[in-house]
Amino acid sequence: MTKFKNTISFIQDTFKTREFIPLHQPSFSGNEKKYVLDTIDSTYVSSVGAYVNQFEEMIAEISETRHAVAVVNGTSGIEVALRLVGVESGNEVLTQALTFVATANAIAYNGATPVFLDVDMDTMGLSPQSVENFLNEFGELRNNGCFNKKTGKRITACLPMHTFGFPVHLDELLKVCTKWKIPLVEDAAESLGSKYKGKATGSFGEAGVFSFNGNKIVTSGGGGALVTNNSKLGISAKHLTTTAKKPHSYEYDHDELGYNYRMPNLNAALACAQLENLDLFLNKKRSLAKKYEEFFKQSSLKFRTELPETKANYWLMCVELENLEERNEFLIETNKQNVMTRPIWKLMFNLPMYSDCYRDDQVNARFLEDRIINIPSSVI
Numbered sequence: 364m365t366k367f368k369n370t371i372s373f374i375q376d377t378f379k380t381r382e383f384i385p386l387h388q389p390s391f392s393g394n395e396k397k398y399v400l401d402t403i404d405s406t407y408v409s410s411v412g413a414y415v416n417q418f419e420e421m422i423a424e425i426s427e428t429r430h431a432v433a434v435v436n437g438t439s440g441i442e443v444a445l446r447l448v449g450v451e452s453g454n455e456v457l458t459q460a461l462t463f464v465a466t467a468n469a470i471a472y473n474g475a476t477p478v479f480l481d482v483d484m485d486t487m488g489l490s491p492q493s494v495e496n497f498l499n500e501f502g503e504l505r506n507n508g509c510f511n512k513k514t515g516k517r518i519t520a521c522l523p524m525h526t527f528g529f530p531v532h533l534d535e536l537l538k539v540c541t542k543w544k545i546p547l548v549e550d551a552a553e554s555l556g557s558k559y560k561g562k563a564t565g566s567f568g569e570a571g572v573f574s575f576n577g578n579k580i581v582t583s584g585g586g587g588a589l590v591t592n593n594s595k596l597g598i599s600a601k602h603l604t605t606t607a608k609k610p611h612s613y614e615y616d617h618d619e620l621g622y623n624y625r626m627p628n629l630n631a632a633l634a635c636a637q638l639e640n641l642d643l644f645l646n647k648k649r650s651l652a653k654k655y656e657e658f659f660k661q662s663s664l665k666f667r668t669e670l671p672e673t674k675a676n677y678w679l680m681c682v683e684l685e686n687l688e689e690r691n692e693f694l695i696e697t698n699k700q701n702v703m704t705r706p707i708w709k710l711m712f713n714l715p716m717y718s719d720c721y722r723d724d725q726v727n728a729r730f731l732e733d734r735i736i737n738i739p740s741s742v743i
């Protein structure tokens with residue numbers, strides 16, 4: 364059982380330890396303590412406070428969008444984004460089966476059904492060709508939108524996910540979505556700082572959503588942000604996530620069914636300090652990726668690098684193994700040696716709550732499910 368000895372040694376040398384090496388740990392090297400303590404000193408720890416506004420400004424700038432709305436987590440951000448582009452109970456939403464469960468859950472929370480389409484082999488994200496094939500077979504444009512003529516249900520959004528920070532083929536996806544009048548929402552939870560043809564991911568669709576969970580590239584402890592260039596949508600998002608309260612100095616007046624999804628100031632303070640170091644994190648991750656790339660050149664494991672015309676944030680780095688048996692051996696060996704590695708997610712339609720959902724042939728998703736493994740990717 365020493366097949367992957369060289370790889371394990373390389374990772375231990377790179378992280379300069381023989382102790383446990385996590386997949387991704389946050390790095391608090393800046394103003395984190397200062398800003399968090401500041402919220403305590405000021406007593407503004409909750410849903411009102413200067414850091415929330417500052418966080419929203421910083422995210423709008425980083426994502427090159429007009430509006431950013433801070434929310435309690437990425438999942439709630441996607442849920443609200445879908446609702447605001449028009450997803451209603453009984454609709455269908457096109458997405459990938461190779462994703463973290465939050466993508467599908469956000470669809471289901473709206474009472475809609477995920478339609479699982481295949482990913483591209485190169486991006487590991489939703490394939491424009493799969494979307495086009497599906498719509499050519501099942502899509503029908505009527506005057507009130509796109510319908511699935513087999514189920515009779517309305518298709519009200521397309522939700523691609525930028526897997527591990529590698530952007531999907533956005534131009535091609537946007538083209539199909541425009542043709543079929545389906546709003547695009549980006550699950551950009553993993554891709555803060557990633558670019559597609561020079562532009563930030565999250566800024567391409569009607570809305571995009573980032574996550575600031577503890578394991579993401581930047582963390583607020585827990586949190587998310589919904590971004591959009593559509594002012595009406597941005598204003599509605601803020602309204603809806605703050606209990607749909609009408610502005611008034613003392614009256615409690617709410618004009619629709621809203622949510623208490625606003626990010627607390629305490630979390631925003633942590634995120635602001637983290638965001639000040641985003642460029643540093645991106646650079647450090649890029650140099651770690653370069654080291655991995657060099658090392659894996661003389662290995663049977665294929666290290667995933669960014670595609671032409673894109674910049675990946677290298678949030679979680681990954682390798683592709685020969686087959687399922689090799690994958691399992693690699694997982695067992697590395698974890699036994701205290702080097703944390705994890706397989707990519709199970710395909711969504713193999714989970715009990717999504718087992719009845721439509722899926723296409725999933726040739727690429729099934730291939731990747733058997734082979735992709737994340738390796739330690741922390742900022743060092």
Ligand SMILES: *Cc1c(COP(=O)(O)O)cnc(C)c1O
Nearest residue numbers: 436437438463465466552574576
């Ligand atoms: C992290 C993540 C989310 C959102 O996660 P939260 O924990 O709710 O912030 C959504 N989609 C994907 C693909 C993710 O990786």
